[in-house]
Amino acid sequence: MVETAAHLVENVIPCVSVRQFVISFPMRIRYYLQTHKILQAVLRIVVDEIRKRLIACGPDxxxxxxxxxxxxxxxxxxLNYHPHFHxxxxxxxxxxxxxxLLFHEVSLSPGDIADTEFGIRKRVLKYFGNQGWFDxxxxxxxxSNENSGFSLDANVxxxxxxxxxxxxxxxxxxxxxxxSENLRWNGPWIHYRLPKPTHTGKTFVQIEPLEFIGKGSGKGVRPDIRTFLIDVSGMSECSV
Structure with missing residues (x-):
């Protein structure tokens, strides 16, 4: 984590302003995102919609x-399966x-972010429809539902x-x-103290050791990293 951050700042990201986009998805979509191929297809849609919005708001x-x-x-x-992109x-x-190499800053309004979220929602659902998963x-x-479960935050x-x-x-x-400091044994269970209470007041979860090992060795304890630097490779081929 520390080494990754230092490397990206010192060797990869140029001295330009950056914005964090965080996108999460409805529960009924998360099940399908356990497949690497589908996860990558959805990621390409997300990046492409952000790209189109920046171009639309930027200089010619x-x-x-x-x-x-x-x-x-x-x-x-x-520790529930909840795929999301930072x-x-x-x-x-x-x-x-x-x-x-020149850089032109672009100003995005809250309306631009909302339009980007809608574009992502529309294309992801179309992709799922093309696969035959949603009618x-x-x-x-x-x-059409504003509370569809898609969420895009870009305030940072x-x-x-x-x-x-x-x-x-x-x-x-x-x-x-x-x-790791929030983990401890509790009899036959692994007790994990949550960073903060849930909306129901829950402060910890108990997990069987084999289930915990499965979480760590399956989808990965550390996040996957995908880089689209300067030239967004393959974006022009995204036809969803």
Missing amino acids: NPDPKIGAITFIQHFGKT LIVADGLFSTNGDD KETIEKMT RIPSWDREGLERLIRYCARPCFA
Whole structure:
């Protein structure tokens, strides 16, 4: 986590402002995201919708590029399967002028974020419909429902000069799904103290050891990292 953050700040991410996008999905969709192929297809939709929004809000450019790093988290705070993406996206567009790489900041309004979330929702549901998992009625209902379970947050923005803030943000995105200091044995169970109480007041969960091992060795204790830097590889091929 610490090494990953330091490497990305020192060697990968240029000195430009960045914005964190966090996207989560309805419970009925999460089941399908346990498959790597489907997870990647949905991630491409998410990145492509963010790319299109930045281009729409940015200056005219014949060949604009974005830069993004995605941390794929697989679990929620109660160690339930809850796939969601943390994306650190350059808050603007890249272009070239000869051998020079230029960066143009883009301002996104709350309305732009809402439109991006709707675009993601619409395309993900269309993808699920094309696979035969959701019928037309379900897709129409989930597309039109504001409380569909899709959530996109983009309130965290790090200015270009705040490299320490960027490193802290990356550490947060790259954190494991649980803190080892919150684990202890409780008879035949593993007792995990939650970082904060749930909405029902629950402060801990008890897990069988084999189930806990399965969580750690299956979907991964640490998040997967996907990088789309400067040139979003394959985005033009995304036809969903």
